[in-house]
Amino acid sequence: MTAEVNKGPLLGQRHVQTFLLFLSIVVNYIAKFNAGVAVVAMTNAQSTNPNFPEYDWNEMERSYILSSFFWGYIMTQFLGGWLCRRYGARLTMFVSTFGSALLVLLVPFCVPWGGWQAYCAIRVCMGIFQGLMFPCVHAHLANWCPPSERNRLGALANTGLDCGTLLAMFVSGQVAASSMGWPGIFYISCAVGMFWCIAWLIFGADTPRQSKFISKAELSYIESSISANSKQEQLKESRQIPVPWKAILTSLPFWSLFLVRCTQSWGYSTLQAEIPAYMNGVLLMEMKSNALFSALPYLASWIMAFVYLIVSDILISRGALTITGIRKTYSSLASWLPAISLIGLSFLDSNQKTLAIVLMTASVGINAGATIGSALNTIDLSPNHAGILMGIVNTGANIVPILTPLLVGIIVKNEHDRVEWQLVFIISAVIFFFGNLFYIIFGRMVNQPWNDADFLDEQKQALSQEEGKAAKAKSKSKSKS
The missing domain is CATH 1.20.1250.20 (MFS general substrate transporter like domains)
Known part of the structure; x- marks a missing residue:
């Protein structure tokens, strides 16, 4: 019989980190997709609350607003992976969500004087910040999830995509029709983003060893599982390993x-x-x-x-x-x-x-x-x-x-x-x-x-050995001649 592995509490810090990743996707997707409802409310006030300003934007201008997010989003995907390696997921994801939440708050104040162009500019900047998020999500999962649980915990974190989209549609529509009107969509999107940032600063940690709340049993379980799977004696922080x-x-x-x-x-x-x-x-x-x-x-x-x-x-x-x-x-x-x-x-x-x-x-x-x-x-x-x-x-x-x-x-x-x-x-x-x-x-x-x-070190060592063998063979051939 094999001894039962002590995995720590039934709901440990690895589950807390997964839940925080789920919430990060939810709050960012609310900010990302609330534009679909907001643009309708801003161009057709009668459909929601007529007591707020209405803008005469044509279909092309509305399309620019909806697509502008992706213009910035594709620019920082690779940068997100690099920043995560250099500064850790905790800081990078905080900056990503905080920046996005702060920018979404600017919409009700900037659109009245800047029109749809201002809204597009804000959306582009939001995309730039949110582009940092998903590389960090995957890196954070790799640091926290034992190999046997990666499939489960990774999938749970990613259910935030559909949950965030759903909430963006339903909540935004209800808020726009309420006394808060369409500006309320952006106030609430900012508030939930800031709430996540506070929770992340308190409970988030780049690695299990850096967590203030993890038990010794759970720490040992996570580190030993990851180390055994990668056949390395020590768990190394990925941002210290050359790419x-x-x-x-x-x-x-x-x-x-x-x-x-x-x-x-x-x-x-x-x-x-x-x-x-x-x-x-x-x-x-x-x-x-x-x-x-x-x-x-x-x-x-x-x-x-x-x-x-x-x-x-x-x-x-x-x-x-x-x-x-x-x-x-x-x-x-x-x-x-x-x-x-x-x-x-x-x-x-x-x-x-x-x-x-x-x-x-x-x-x-x-x-x-x-x-x-x-x-x-x-x-x-x-x-x-x-x-x-x-x-x-x-x-x-x-x-x-x-x-x-x-x-x-x-x-x-x-x-x-x-x-x-x-x-x-x-x-x-x-x-x-x-x-x-x-x-x-x-x-x-x-x-x-x-x-x-040590992949690159092994490659260099193998290359130097091959060069050494080639040099010896060359010198032998010269001596014979």
Whole structure:
């Protein structure tokens, strides 16, 4: 019999850190996505509270506001990984959320004199700050999660994406219609961000050893688990380990992850941004005017995130599937089933509205498997460089939502033409399919050799030995001649 491992309290500090990461994603996503509701309230006061200013912004200006966030967001993904390595996740995430929360508070004060351009500028700056967040989330998970719990705790933290989106939609709409009006959206977004910053400063810690609240048993469990998995005698802080850039950029498992995250982002951004326009133009449905229809996909995604998590825990604990099997199975479900749904949607007409809603909701819900399927693969490949990997991957994945509307604009000249939309959805389905196929073939769910802290030293040593052997062989050949 094997001795039972003492993991510390049932709810230890690793669970506290996971909950704080969940909340960080929630509060940042509230600030990120409240613009969808805010712009409507600011341009149509009668739909919410007519006692507040209304602005005459056209559709293009509104589109600039909504997309401007990503202009800044893609600029700092890599920087977030670097800052996290240099200064730690605690400080970097604090700066990220504090800056975003402070900027969102400026909207009610700057828009009256700066118009939509001021709102865009604020959103760009918010994107710059929030771009630091996700590389830190993955690096923090790598430092705090024992290998056997990474899948569970990482997935729990990432459920904040759908929870934050849901809250942004529901809470923002209710606040805009209340006595606070649309400015209240920004006041509340700022308040929840500041509240998280305080909690993070109190309870957040870069590593288990730096935590003031962790028990000795939990500290020993986390450090011994991570050390044993990485085959290193001591747990080393990842920001002290040099980055093996050449090894990373020539790693096929890394590029398979990069590709699948980009293709999943392409498919998801099509599901998220273009299907409402398709339903309005082809199916003659006013989806945006119905809060229930707009929220259903995100509610389904949040629920499915927990379903995926529970099922994966059961399968792994019973030995039915390895982590490799879980990742590739979930990634396939999250890519290929929505691909089929996209094609199915493109053949529906205005007499099949109910089926269209079911397909759309199911597609977004099933796509929630992408978190466990591929998003957490950065930690599998390299816990020591998870923040750097996430910075590179997330940069590519977030360029895609800027590109997909451009393709739609090129192909769809008449929003009521179903044939044009079919081409858009078929292209997305093909991208979904082949990106995941590449991941299935070349993706790996184990630590790569370049994760080792002494990888570069070993390479230099091996190179010097080879050079020494070559020099000896050369001198021997000269002496013989």
